[in-house]
Every structure is written in C-alpha cells, then in structure tokens.
Amino acid sequence: MVDPSNEPKTDKLSILGEAIRFVQQTQVENSQLRQLNKFLEEKVGQLEKERAQMLYQMYQFSGSQMMQPGAAAGMMQQALMMPGMAPMQQPAMQDSLLRPPAA
Numbered sequence: 001m002v003d004p005s006n007e008p009k010t011d012k013l014s015i016l017g018e019a020i021r022f023v024q025q026t027q028v029e030n031s032q033l034r035q036l037n038k039f040l041e042e043k044v045g046q047l048e049k050e051r052a053q054m055l056y057q058m059y060q061f062s063g064s065q066m067m068q069p070g071a072a073a074g075m076m077q078q079a080l081m082m083p084g085m086a087p088m089q090q091p092a093m094q095d096s097l098l099r100p101p102a103a
Contacts, residue, residue: 009015
C-alpha cells in the first residue's frame, strides 16, 4: 500500500481514503472471480454431461455390436478424450471400465 516513490502518508484522512480504495478494489476483484468461477463450474458440468452421454452411447453400441477384442477399448479411449477435456491419466481406471476385476 505504501508507494516507494512517495513519502509515506501519515495523516489519518489519506490513510483512511487509501484503505477505502483498496477495499473497493478488492470487492470488485472478488465479484469478477465469483462470476468466472460460476461460468467455469457451469462449463465443467456441461462437459461432464456430454462425456457421460458419449460413454453411455458407446456402451450401448458396444453391447449391440459384435466387435473384435480391443475395438471397444479404442472407442472408450476416444470417448474419454473429448475436446476440451484432459485425458484420463490412470490406466488402471480405464482397465476397470473395460474388464471386470479378477476374482
């Protein structure tokens, strides 16, 4: 808050005025960040919904088609790598989607 190029303010009025400006600026930034957060949460929800729909469609398709081993894995990989979404980094998690765990 203290500007190094100017002498420090010592009178109460100027200190209070600077504090008020700082609080107002912080409130504006807070409001902007809340709006951005809301937008991003909505976007994530939309992308998650699209991803779930795509996975459901892939599941239905793979169940209705006789496919070669590995074809379902390729389709699942495509569904998991939708544009705008980071690919899943846990191969074990993908394996559990494609194969049931061994007894």
